[in-house]
Amino acid sequence: MVDIVVAIxxxxxxxxxxxxGIFQAIITKYKDAKQKTLNKKEFKGALLKAASDxxxxxxxxxxxxxxxxxxxxxxxxxxxxxxxxxx
Numbered sequence: 001m002v003d004i005v006v007a008i009x010x011x012x013x014x015x016x017x018x019x020x021g022i023f024q025a026i027i028t029k030y031k032d033a034k035q036k037t038l039n040k041k042e043f044k045g046a047l048l049k050a051a052s053d054x055x056x057x058x059x060x061x062x063x064x065x066x067x068x069x070x071x072x073x074x075x076x077x078x079x080x081x082x083x084x085x086x087x
Contacts, residue, residue, distance in 0.1 A: 039071035044081050 050060045068078055
């Protein structure tokens with residue numbers, strides 16, 4: 001009887017740990033997505049500021065490529081922003 005109770009408690013403990021792991025993974029994904037959104041906003045703000053004078057220089061383009069990498073953004077993440085200024 002004691003062995004059965006210990007087995008049940010052990011299984012219950014594993015289930016709780018598994019649930020906590022899943023919950024932690026969800027929290028991590030949410031935080032990552034939120035940070036990516038903030039990074040996109042920062043990049044867009046810098047792009048708008050640079051374009052406020054009506055032109056974007058070669059140096060500014062190089063800085064944007066560095067900033068994109070620093071923020072962990074992909075070309076896919078920023079292509080719609082860049083497209084606004086390439087027309």
